[in-house]
Amino acid sequence: MSSRRRRRPGPRPVPLLVINGLADAVAAAAGLCDRFAHGHGVAVTDRLGGVVDLVVFTEVHHTAEDAIRAGIAIGSHHPLARRAVLLSVLDGVDIATPNELEVEMWHRAVNRFSRAGLELSEWVIASGEVFRSLAITAETEHEWRPG
Numbered sequence: 001m002s003s004r005r006r007r008r009p010g011p012r013p014v015p016l017l018v019i020n021g022l023a024d025a026v027a028a029a030a031g032l033c034d035r036f037a038h039g040h041g042v043a044v045t046d047r048l049g050g051v052v053d054l055v056v057f058t059e060v061h062h063t064a065e066d067a068i069r070a071g072i073a074i075g076s077h078h079p080l081a082r083r084a085v086l087l088s089v090l091d092g093v094d095i096a097t098p099n100e101l102e103v104e105m106w107h108r109a110v111n112r113f114s115r116a117g118l119e120l121s122e123w124v125i126a127s128g129e130v131f132r133s134l135a136i137t138a139e140t141e142h143e144w145r146p147g
Contacts, residue, residue, distance in 0.1 A: 019085050020049025022122060026131050029087045029124040032056060037091035040064045042071035044118070046080040053078060056087075064088055068109055075118040084113050086123035086134075095127045098137045106134040 019025055032039055040063060041056035053074045057066040067086055075081040086109065106123060113120040123134040 017043070017051040017054065018049045019043050019045055019051055019122075022124075022133055022136075024049065025085050025087070025122040025124045025133070026126075028085070029089065029126040029131055032087055032089045033126050033128075036089055038062075039087075039089045040067040041087040042067040042074070043085045043087070044071055044074045044078060044081045045083045045085065045121075047082040049083070050080075052080050064105070064109075068112060071118070072112060072116040075113070076116050081118060083119045083121045085121055088123070088125045090125065090127045093127045095125050095130055095132050098132070098141075102134055103138045103141050106138045 017028075019028055028041075028043060032041060036056070036058045038060055039056050039058040041054065043051045043054045045051050055067065055070045055074070057070075064086065067088075071084045071086070075084060102125075109123065110120045121135070125132050125134060
């Protein structure tokens with residue numbers, strides 16, 4: 001008989017960062033605002049919102065497209081990846097008024113992440129002290145869109 005005991009799996013390690021809803025996404029965006037005047041990031045999470053990877057692009061030439069591509073690449077290869085959260089910091093940009101272009105960007109990004117097997121659960125845009133959810137903007141489009 002072997003003296004080696006069979007190990008029981010222990011509790012799952014607690015993730016260092018959890019983004020599981022709008023409040024967590026806004027808090028993550030606020031953290032980026034504190035550090036950068038411009039940036040686009042993506043957090044790839046497991047099914048419970050534990051962040052498995054987070055990438056932020058902060059050079060002036062970086063766009064949300066950089067974050068989207070990175071999120072899709074990470075999510076396609078990470079075995080625990082289930083969701084993605086996009087974060088954009090745009091210094092000095094008026095984001096208070098929703099517009100059709102943002103809604104189109106949201107829908108395109110949702111479709112791209114979906115094709116990669118991920119749910120895009122949120123996209124928070126921040127500028128100064130103003131934060132806006134593109135998920136909610138798209139969901140309530142009928143309320144603010146003229147015509």
